[in-house]
Ligand SMILES: Nc1ncnc2c1ncn2[C@@H]1O[C@H](COP(=O)(O)OP(=O)(O)OP(=O)(O)O)[C@@H](O)[C@H]1O
């Protein structure tokens with residue numbers, strides 16, 4: 222479906238067999254009022270594993286990954302991230318948010334701070350890093366996402382693709398163990414999608430544990446260890462990208478794939 | 486070929502200039518003032534009225550005005566020359582005779598250099614704070630130090646060899662500046678806390694308290710709050726316990742201003758996209774850091790215009806303290822023309838008072854526009 226599919230090199234899997242899982246979701250359920258949006262979600266993500274979550278709109282993809290860093294709280298079941306269970310305990314929450322980076326569909330850069338300040342903010346205030354060191358680190362990551370020359374500008378002066386790459390750099394400056402992406406390319410013009418996907422592929426090559434909600438099937442095919450298909454708050458089917466796309470088992474996935482292929 | 490060469494010889498910039506018919510004051514007047522018969526007629530009518538008024542004012546205020554009056558041997562002014570021109574010319578003599586009372590009220594005559602220095606300190610404080618280069622933590626300390634110094638100067642201290650002047654004798658412009666500056670400087674942080682409290686999701690009791698506070702205070706006029714502070718409050722206090730009248734009025738102003746400012750600040754908090762809060766959360770920033778580094782800087786920028794609007798309103802509303810017998814600038818002006826010699830010359834005094842209030846309010850308004858422009862420059866969308 223994506224123009225970039227053929228350009229993407231296959232990325233070697235980085236899953237560490239035998240290590241403790243990075244994320245465990247156990248029978249997680251969540252309601253908004255009386256509407257159930259997550260039903261018994263059970264998913265174990267190994268360290269270094271790269272998961273792509275896909276599914277129709279409103280199926281609960283965003284809610285699932287937002288539960289992982291507790292931007293939303295779940296009501297039933299257990300979520301364990303990097304060995305720490307998510308509860309109402311604020312200390313546990315702090316620990317987890319340090320280790321989990323997140324990239325949003327709408328970038329959510331801080332418009333009143335420069336690009337550099339956006340990147341150094343959390344290392345300075347959360348990790349208590351000296352300012353000079355934080356700036357060096359930030360410049361390092363800005364170079365990796367290929368926009369060091371924009372460091373002194375404000376987010377409003379950058380293109381969407383550049384902003385999203387800054388958002389990725391900002392999250393990486395916290396040196397997280399896990400990165401969450403919620404449709405990072407959906408708000409972008411087609412010509413900017415590639416630059417962001419390339420950045421994410423570069424990140425995948427470093428062995429980062431990644432959970433991406435995306436409809437970029439080319440990206441999923443080349444990068445994901447596992448694709449999880451959600452519909453109406455449930456995990457309907459999951460497996461390797463090749464198996465999922467070439468040999469879908471359920472009717473819901475078949476329908477979804479046909480719609481997505483038609484759509485692009 | 487020759488044509489082309491001739492064309493090219495005309496300087497590019499010269500050819501790019503628009504024809505004179507669409508720019509310049511003449512063109513502006515043509516399109517905006519004399520665009521049609523109807524608007525030409527209106528322009529002429531309004532122009533005529535404006536000229537009449539301006540001429541009337543010049544004639545009254547300058548041509549036929551009386552600038553000074555003779556004094557008798559006892560130093561008493563004789564306002565007869567002014568009375569002779571009532572209705573024809575202004576009597577500015579009332580101001581040259583009474584300006585010290587208007588500016589400083591009943592403050593002892595020989596000590597009036599002290600409130601004068603206080604006015605200068607206030608102006609200096611505003612000037613320094615207006616400069617964004619000085620927006621650092623130390624500025625807060627400067628404020629505390631300068632305000633303390635102002636209090637010391639106004640009140641005096643026997644140990645330092647200064648005459649003590651209790652605050653029932655304070656008055657005029659310094660008193661207005663004290664009420665407004667202390668009022669807004671203390672109301673603003675309170676307002677921010679109330680606005681944040683009102684949005685708290687984890688502390689329902691705090692939220693309820695903030696809602697009740699805002700709604701209760703907004704529901705009554707400032708005048709009644711001032712009355713309550715000065716008349717009712719002492720009734721409920723045990724005998725002998727007596728807070729000073731000025732302090733109570735000041736507290737009433739702070740509480741009142743804070744309720745209004747809190748609603749303005751809350752507007753800014755609400756206008757901030759949810760994604761900003763989420764991004765700060767996702768980075769692991771604590772509530773305090775998120776509020777201080779991400780939320781407030783953006784929310785307060787959004788509300789600069791309504792915030793300054795409220796500031797200006799309260800600067801003028803401090804004049805309501807006259808109903809509880811405090812001699813602020815307005816009340817000192819009114820009292821000046823209670824002097825039998827000068828009775829009937831209120832217009833001149835009110836013009837002066839209006840001019841003073843205008844200077845302060847216009848400066849605030851102009852400054853806020855500059856501030857908005859400065860902020861938006863760093864945030865091109
Ligand atoms: N704050 C909220 N209050 C009430 N309902 C909500 C809220 N957020 C999401 N929902 C509902 O929860 C369901 C799942 O939403 P979610 O955002 O997780 O879907 P999604 O799979 O990410 O969809 P999309 O592809 O459109 O982003 C939807 O039905 C949505 O309407």
Ligand SMILES: [Mg+2]
Pocket residue numbers: 282283284403404
């Ligand atoms: Mg979503």
